[in-house]
Amino acid sequence: MLKLEKCRISNGGFDLSADLCVSRGARVAVIGPSGAGKTTLIEAIAGFLPFAAGTLRWDGQDLGAMAPGKRPVAMLFQDGNLFPHLSVAQNVGLGIRADLRLDTQDTARVEQAVNRVGLDGMGDRKPAALSGGQQSRVALARVLVQGRDLLLLDEPFAALGPALKAEMLDLVADLIAETGATLMMVSHDPNDARRIADQVILVADGQAHAPVATAELLDNPPPALRAYLG
Numbered sequence: 001m002l003k004l005e006k007c008r009i010s011n012g013g014f015d016l017s018a019d020l021c022v023s024r025g026a027r028v029a030v031i032g033p034s035g036a037g038k039t040t041l042i043e044a045i046a047g048f049l050p051f052a053a054g055t056l057r058w059d060g061q062d063l064g065a066m067a068p069g070k071r072p073v074a075m076l077f078q079d080g081n082l083f084p085h086l087s088v089a090q091n092v093g094l095g096i097r098a099d100l101r102l103d104t105q106d107t108a109r110v111e112q113a114v115n116r117v118g119l120d121g122m123g124d125r126k127p128a129a130l131s132g133g134q135q136s137r138v139a140l141a142r143v144l145v146q147g148r149d150l151l152l153l154d155e156p157f158a159a160l161g162p163a164l165k166a167e168m169l170d171l172v173a174d175l176i177a178e179t180g181a182t183l184m185m186v187s188h189d190p191n192d193a194r195r196i197a198d199q200v201i202l203v204a205d206g207q208a209h210a211p212v213a214t215a216e217l218l219d220n221p222p223p224a225l226r227a228y229l230g
């Protein structure tokens, strides 16, 4: 279980408070108005922003003082962060070792992940030789080889068209079902939440609220969410 206890995160002059738990294996969408602090929340959990107060725990272990790379966390950004001069396999391999010194076992894991996201035979291509959807799959494969307990996705598929986005969300759902990972995904689209998330964290008015069942929240949105959903 991920537990944020009486947390306060400072991002420049912006403050976000959070006091909530996410159960192991949950699929949680993080939604709320623009600038409300969704990315701030995700980046603090990943270790890229410090906590000004409170404790962050995963299964009882305090993550607060742990460097980002040591946390049981893998993060996927909107642009996928692919390196254009590296091949698909190398981009995925970075998830295992930053210096890309991979042994036979590592290389097999990379190939397995590349195949699992549907890019069989494309390991030698450069990102420029892939479609937008295929590039998203490479980024997802890199997250997959990291084998972390908690996946943090920050609007990962916002640049894709609706059909492709739905396909990617379904792939993420399949992958986390296979691995048992816990998902927290920032999205601006309530349909994404309905498609993939069983719970929603609403970030609004300086606070990340405790997760609520997706349908319950979206069918009866509180005022801050209603204004945002329009």
Ligand SMILES: Nc1ncnc2c1ncn2[C@@H]1O[C@H](COP(=O)(O)OP(=O)(O)OP(=O)(O)O)[C@@H](O)[C@H]1O
Binding pocket: 011, 012, 013, 014, 032, 033, 034, 035, 036, 037, 038, 039, 040, 041, 203
């Ligand atoms: N480096 C920074 N210095 C000062 N303020 C910042 C910094 N980064 C973010 N902020 C502010 O923190 C607040 C929260 O930003 P954040 O990116 O977390 O919001 P968000 O909910 O993810 O927004 P969006 O949906 O538009 O991506 C915003 O008001 C933003 O202006």
